[in-house]
Amino acid sequence: ETGVTQSPTHLIKTRGQQVTLRCSSQSGHNTVSWYQQALGQGPQFIFQYYREEENGRGNFPPRFSGLQFPNYSSELNVNALELDDSALYLCASSLTPVFIAGGSTGELFFGEGSRLTVL
Amino acid sequence: SQQGEEDPQALSIQEGENATMNCSYKTSINNLQWYRQNSGRGLVHLILIRSNEREKHSGRLRVTLDTSKKSSSLLITASRAADTASYFCATDARNFGNEKLTFGTGTRLTIIP
Numbered sequence: 240e241t242g243v244t245q246s247p248t249h250l251i252k253t254r255g256q257q258v259t260l261r262c263s264s265q266s267g268h269n270t271v272s273w274y275q276q277a278l279g280q281g282p283q284f285i286f287q288y289y290r291e292e293e294n295g296r297g298n299f300p301p302r303f304s305g306l307q308f309p310n311y312s313s314e315l316n317v318n319a320l321e322l323d324d325s326a327l328y329l330c331a332s333s334l335t336p337v338f339i340a341g342g343s344t345g346e347l348f349f350g351e352g353s354r355l356t357v358l
Numbered sequence: 359s360q361q362g363e364e365d366p367q368a369l370s371i372q373e374g375e376n377a378t379m380n381c382s383y384k385t386s387i388n389n390l391q392w393y394r395q396n397s398g399r400g401l402v403h404l405i406l407i408r409s410n411e412r413e414k415h416s417g418r419l420r421v422t423l424d425t426s427k428k429s430s431s432l433l434i435t436a437s438r439a440a441d442t443a444s445y446f447c448a449t450d451a452r453n454f455g456n457e458k459l460t461f462g463t464g465t466r467l468t469i470i471p
Contacts, residue, residue, distance in 0.1 A: 241400065272458065281362075281446050281461035282401070295458050329400060346391065347448075347459060349400035 241265060243332050245350035252320050253358050260315045260353045262330030270294070271313040272347060273305060274329040282329055288313055289335055320357045327352045362447045362462030370468040377434040379465040381447030382427075388450045390423055391459065392432050395444045404432075404445075434467075442469045 242265035252258050264271055270289045274282035284297035288307035302318040311332070317324055331347035362383040371377055381390070389408045393401040407414045407423045407430070414421045420433040434441055444466050448459040 241402075243400075274461075281463050284458040284460060287458055297458065327398065331401075346403045346406060347393075347401075349393075349402070351400040352398075354398070 241348040241350065243330060243348050243350035245328075245330050245353050247353055248351065249354045249356075251356045251358060254320055254322060256320050256357075257316065257318045258320060258355060260317075260328050260330075260355075262313045262315070262332075262350055264311045264313070264332035265348050268332035268334050268348070269311055270333045270335045271307055271311065272331045272333070273313070273315045274331065275299070276327040276329060276352075278326075285315070317355075322357050325355060325357045327354050362449055362460065364445070364447060364462045364465040366465060367463070368466045368468070370470060371437060373437055373439055373469050373471050375437055377437050377441070377467055377469075379432050379445055379467070381430045381432070381462055383430075383447070383449045383462075384428065385449075387425070390421075390430050391448045391450075392419075392421060392430075393446045393448060393461075395446065395464075397443075401446065437467075437469045439469050439471045441467060443467060 244263045246261045272287040273285040276282045285299050286296040287294045291307045304316045306314045329349055329352045331349045333347050362381050365380045387409055389406055391406045392404040394404055395401045405416045405421050407421050418435045423430045444464045446464045447462045
């Protein structure tokens, strides 16, 4: 039990539609990272939010966007869904110290994921 | 793209035996972490080893890190059926600072009772 919750757990959409996935961070954490995991693959980094600002982005198109709220919860939005967007979307929270010495990333606490199927 | 690659891709052993999986990565790192994932669920952190450490233990887990070879290994001793899962290494690349962990392709471990 990591204290990170994601919703919905499963959803089915059709090509061209839009989807919003939600994540509640573990209490006290200020950083949220989103990952996409295709079947049989490792998680791929989408982006990270720290104190409501995007703080790093992976190789994903602009139709993948996000938000982080003052309570550090987060949303992932995907527009114009494509078949290849079918995947498990994982949210992970962590605590980034105000002063980061050497830029080291610590442990991530993952939610159970939202499984998206695009038809 | 995947920074790390685990080897083997799949491993089946008898309960009670030791399981060893390896991870190779490409760039200089701040630290390397191992995570476990039960089928289709979230990842659970197992252990973190920093770039200036060579070996770390946690319960039945032993992790080694060789930065000169850009490789790490995870040893699970006295395996149990409940250890059946996928195991991923994740690296925090020095160039990227605090931005992200990059995960490998994973090793699927099956423990046969």
